Amino acid sequence: MKKFNVRDHEIVPEHVIISKKDVEALLVKYSITKEQLPKIKSADPVCKEIDAKSGDVVKITRNSPTAGKSIAYRLVVG
Amino acid sequence: MVKKGNSKASVGKTAKKSKDIKRAKTTKNVKKERASAVTPQSIDSKLKDLPLPPSIIEELKECLNKVKPTGAQLEHIIQMSVEAYEKAKVEPCEAVGIVAAQSIGEPGTQMTMRTFHYAGVAEINVTLGLPRLIEIVDARKIPSTPIMRIKLEPEYARDRDKARALGWGIEQSNIIDIGSMSVDMVKMQIVIELDEKMTSRRNITAEEIAQKINAETKAEVQAEGLKLTINPVQHSYRGLLRLVDDIKGITLKGVKGIRRIIIRKENEEYVLYTEGSALKKVLQFVGVDGSRTKTNNINEIAEVLGIEAARNAIISEAMDTLREQGLEVDIRHIMLVADMVTAGGSVKQIGRHGVAGEKASVLSRAAFEVTVNHLLDASIKGQVDELSGVTENVIVGQPIQLGTGDVELMYKAKE
Numbered sequence: 001m002k003k004f005n006v007r008d009h010e011i012v013p014e015h016v017i018i019s020k021k022d023v024e025a026l027l028v029k030y031s032i033t034k035e036q037l038p039k040i041k042s043a044d045p046v047c048k049e050i051d052a053k054s055g056d057v058v059k060i061t062r063n064s065p066t067a068g069k070s071i072a073y074r075l076v077v078g
Numbered sequence: 079m080v081k082k083g084n085s086k087a088s089v090g091k092t093a094k095k096s097k098d099i100k101r102a103k104t105t106k107n108v109k110k111e112r113a114s115a116v117t118p119q120s121i122d123s124k125l126k127d128l129p130l131p132p133s134i135i136e137e138l139k140e141c142l143n144k145v146k147p148t149g150a151q152l153e154h155i156i157q158m159s160v161e162a163y164e165k166a167k168v169e170p171c172e173a174v175g176i177v178a179a180q181s182i183g184e185p186g187t188q189m190t191m192r193t194f195h196y197a198g199v200a201e202i203n204v205t206l207g208l209p210r211l212i213e214i215v216d217a218r219k220i221p222s223t224p225i226m227r228i229k230l231e232p233e234y235a236r237d238r239d240k241a242r243a244l245g246w247g248i249e250q251s252n253i254i255d256i257g258s259m260s261v262d263m264v265k266m267q268i269v270i271e272l273d274e275k276m277t278s279r280r281n282i283t284a285e286e287i288a289q290k291i292n293a294e295t296k297a298e299v300q301a302e303g304l305k306l307t308i309n310p311v312q313h314s315y316r317g318l319l320r321l322v323d324d325i326k327g328i329t330l331k332g333v334k335g336i337r338r339i340i341i342r343k344e345n346e347e348y349v350l351y352t353e354g355s356a357l358k359k360v361l362q363f364v365g366v367d368g369s370r371t372k373t374n375n376i377n378e379i380a381e382v383l384g385i386e387a388a389r390n391a392i393i394s395e396a397m398d399t400l401r402e403q404g405l406e407v408d409i410r411h412i413m414l415v416a417d418m419v420t421a422g423g424s425v426k427q428i429g430r431h432g433v434a435g436e437k438a439s440v441l442s443r444a445a446f447e448v449t450v451n452h453l454l455d456a457s458i459k460g461q462v463d464e465l466s467g468v469t470e471n472v473i474v475g476q477p478i479q480l481g482t483g484d485v486e487l488m489y490k491a492k493e
Contacts, residue, residue, distance in 0.1 A: 004361040004368040006383050011372075011390040039423035046384040060386055065409055068132030074385075077423060 178411035217427035224355035229370035235347035
């Protein structure tokens with residue numbers, strides 16, 4: 001038996017918690033409120049791994065088959 | 079849901095771009111006789127900060143390095159590429175959801191209703207076609223045919239015996255797989271005769287089995303060679319027969335839920351295919367390459383690997399299902415569906431208990447399913463419909479707020 005880190009899996013994209021200042025800039029850029037972002041649960045295996053708490057915003061760098069790389073954001077909830 | 083990267087920019091981009099390059103070359107070449115071509119480094123630095131997605135920049139770079147343009151040509155090509163990209167982008171307020179629904183729905187009508195297939199693997203049955211597509215959008219907790227594809231670490235992937243041994247370790251083994259069981263009614267005993275070949279294959283000894291049965295059922299177990307004798311705690315026929323069932327249900331070795339394993343050689347490496355799925359447990363096995371191991375159970379992926387992995391799994395599963403039927407649906411439509419379904423942080427179904435059931439408009443929800451309930455609830459609560467969506471405006475007979483219907487004329491009186 002060994003421990004498997006979920007972030008090593010090829011279908012799990014990179015998740016990074018972004019700073020308060022970056023969150024502000026993001027919300028201004030799209031003129032939205034924080035609650036309008038897609039959500040991710042704080043109990044999500046990746047959230048546990050990067051220690052993201054409810055209220056944080058994570059930046060996800062996806063490998064997109066159309067754009068190469070695409071950036072998405074999710075608000076940590078629950 | 080407007081994302082630069084996922085817009086429809088790249089549709090036919092190759093063709094368009096090469097035409098652009100050609101046009102740019104001819105117009106400029108008339109004036110100047112072959113001015114010196116720019117170096118690849120300067121092309122790189124020019125392309126780096128363009129407002130284009132990485133895949134297009136990559137492609138542009140490749141093309142430009144081949145044609146070797148001059149400085150002015152390069153500027154022109156870049157400008158035209160950016161223009162073409164901007165034109166191809168989905169405009170804000172475009173009804174992408176409806177376009178996606180049509181684009182998936184139309185090929186869906188051509189799908190076979192009942193398809194069961196042996197996905198290239200001997201004997202493993204996989205649900206494909208329309209039933210599988212429905213399963214994906216309905217976000218069923220367990221698919222009707224869960225399977226896993228387990229990739230192995232290089233050391234195991236090249237050695238058939240090691241792969242085989244690992245497979246025996248993962249496959250669920252019950253007592254009926256490794257021996258025969260009989261009930262002695264006179265002595266009130268259960269006698270198990272173990273098969274030597276089967277026990278050695280699964281690398282399990284009679285003592286281990288005895289201990290396991292004892293731990294699970296608390297019955298007294300004696301092991302003599304390959305023969306196990308079990309005395310039940312309760313001395314009744316009923317207790318004895320119940321014990322037989324209990325023993326049959328014990329997982330002696332392997333992972334519960336993995337009913338069968340098949341080894342296959344793919345591109346010089348051995349891969350394990352399983353009937354049944356237990357991702358979390360399988361990832362912990364030594365020899366399993368966890369980073370490349372897959373399951374077709376999307377809810378399990380969401381649980382074990384997170385919501386983003388589930389989004390990727392939905393996209394690849396839906397695309398594979400459609401492609402297997404010979405249908406080409408643009409991946410952007412599937413991406414939109416996957417985005418909607420995972421937006422709440424868990425995998426929701428499309429339908430009345432998920433995406434469609436959470437729409438803001440009462441009329442829109444009522445138009446979909448269980449009409450009376452929605453109207454009744456709304457009237458009890460005194461809900462108001464803003465009439466901002468498409469469905470509700472069609473119902474009341476107003477122009478929808480899309481395209482030309484989105485524009486309103488206002489009269490500004492002269493002062």
